[in-house]
Amino acid sequence: MIPEPAGASSHAWAAIAYRPGQRSRDNDRFGYPSCMGKQEARGAGSGGEARGGGGVSLREFAADVRAGLSKQGQRELPSKYFYDEVGSALFEAISVLPEYGLTRADERIVRAHADEIVSRVPSPAIVAELGSGSGRKPRWILGSLGRREPAVYYPIDISPAALARCEWELSRIPSVRIIGMLNPYLEGLKEVASRRKDGQRILVLFLGSTIGNFDRPVGEQFLGQVRSALLPGDALLLGTDLEKPIPQMLAAYDDPVGVTAAFNLNLLARINRELGGDFDLRCWRHAARWDERQRRIEMHLVSQQRQTVRIPRAGVEVSFRQDETIWTENSHKYTPDLVASMAQRAGFRCEAQWSDEEWPFAESFLIAISPDPSR
Numbered sequence: 001m002i003p004e005p006a007g008a009s010s011h012a013w014a015a016i017a018y019r020p021g022q023r024s025r026d027n028d029r030f031g032y033p034s035c036m037g038k039q040e041a042r043g044a045g046s047g048g049e050a051r052g053g054g055g056v057s058l059r060e061f062a063a064d065v066r067a068g069l070s071k072q073g074q075r076e077l078p079s080k081y082f083y084d085e086v087g088s089a090l091f092e093a094i095s096v097l098p099e100y101g102l103t104r105a106d107e108r109i110v111r112a113h114a115d116e117i118v119s120r121v122p123s124p125a126i127v128a129e130l131g132s133g134s135g136r137k138p139r140w141i142l143g144s145l146g147r148r149e150p151a152v153y154y155p156i157d158i159s160p161a162a163l164a165r166c167e168w169e170l171s172r173i174p175s176v177r178i179i180g181m182l183n184p185y186l187e188g189l190k191e192v193a194s195r196r197k198d199g200q201r202i203l204v205l206f207l208g209s210t211i212g213n214f215d216r217p218v219g220e221q222f223l224g225q226v227r228s229a230l231l232p233g234d235a236l237l238l239g240t241d242l243e244k245p246i247p248q249m250l251a252a253y254d255d256p257v258g259v260t261a262a263f264n265l266n267l268l269a270r271i272n273r274e275l276g277g278d279f280d281l282r283c284w285r286h287a288a289r290w291d292e293r294q295r296r297i298e299m300h301l302v303s304q305q306r307q308t309v310r311i312p313r314a315g316v317e318v319s320f321r322q323d324e325t326i327w328t329e330n331s332h333k334y335t336p337d338l339v340a341s342m343a344q345r346a347g348f349r350c351e352a353q354w355s356d357e358e359w360p361f362a363e364s365f366l367i368a369i370s371p372d373p374s375r
């Protein structure tokens with residue numbers, strides 16, 4: 001692991017720019033928390049609405065739980081709800097498991113190629129990151145950019161706690177100013193773009209293979225929307241987990257210590273905590289599956305017996321058969337060529353790709369091309 005920097009003793013908190021009242025359906029759909037560092041956000045946010053952990057409104061959580069569990073056929077829950085305070089801590093633990101090399105590979109590649117990545121973006125440049133994460137990965141890029149010119153870094157995240165943490169982590173990089181954007185990804189990116197000064201290029205970071213949680217067509221559509229927020233010549237650094245032998249992928253999502261199982265089960269515990277549900281976690285078990293056709297890992301929660309669950313604050317009562325599952329996450333896996341062609345259809349040209357020896361993972365450096373292909 002890469003050592004943490006020395007703790008900052010005196011630190012001025014950077015301003016968090018927040019634009020209330022800008023949520024649209026699409027943005028909600030992509031108002032996706034980053035893969036790390038979501039922490040408690042109770043009481044923060046817009047309009048004084050009740051919030052659960054992770055900065056998402058309780059009403060929205062209740063509606064999504066109700067919709068997902070009321071589905072006929074395969075029941076499901078959205079993976080964005082993994083990241084409350086407990087879930088975020090469990091994800092941090094996952095990211096140091098020997099079986100789960102994804103996060104460390106991503107960081108190694110960014111670190112090894114930070115200077116080259118920065119040199120491919122003409123001066124002056126600003127950096128926007130979709131998901132503020134723990135702040136570990138952008139550090140190397142910002143360090144390199146700060147040595148070249150004074151720069152601004154805009155982490156975009158819907159969790160105030162995650163933004164605060166990221167700002168703390170990165171506060172000591174010379175010549176880099178941090179402005180946290182408390183927004184869904186696309187809204188935040190549009191806001192950053194509107195602040196761009198003449199001649200500035202934007203480098204967008206979308207790391208951690210978060211794109212893999214979207215269905216493939218939705219992920220491609222998302223890239224197209226990122227492209228639409230940019231100008232020709234702007235850059236996107238996209239991190240994607242690559243296909244590897246099936247046993248290795250399965251172990252990454254079903255580790256022997258059971259951290260990933262706890263991460264998955266915590267979704268039910270969160271429903272109990274925040275929506276008054278009565279899931280008995282002992283009657284559920286974690287399962288990870290490889291879908292050969294979709295080329296993705298799926299995580300499910302398996303009902304180990306016939307049972308009925310009540311969730312008063314979501315207004316649902318659901319019965320499960322023995323072995324029936326709730327589908328909680330997709331993690332699509334890619335090949336470098338697939339990433340390049342997907343990026344091309346979304347209006348980018350893939351100028352460089354780097355991967356890791358130890359854990360197949362790709363960082364793709366994409367340039368926005370004209371004309372804007374958004375339809």
Ligand code: AVJ
Binds near residue numbers: 035212252260330
């Ligand atoms: C950080 C969203 C990419 O899909 O691999 C880790 C989350 N899920 N273990 C992933 C996760 C189960 C992770 N992402």
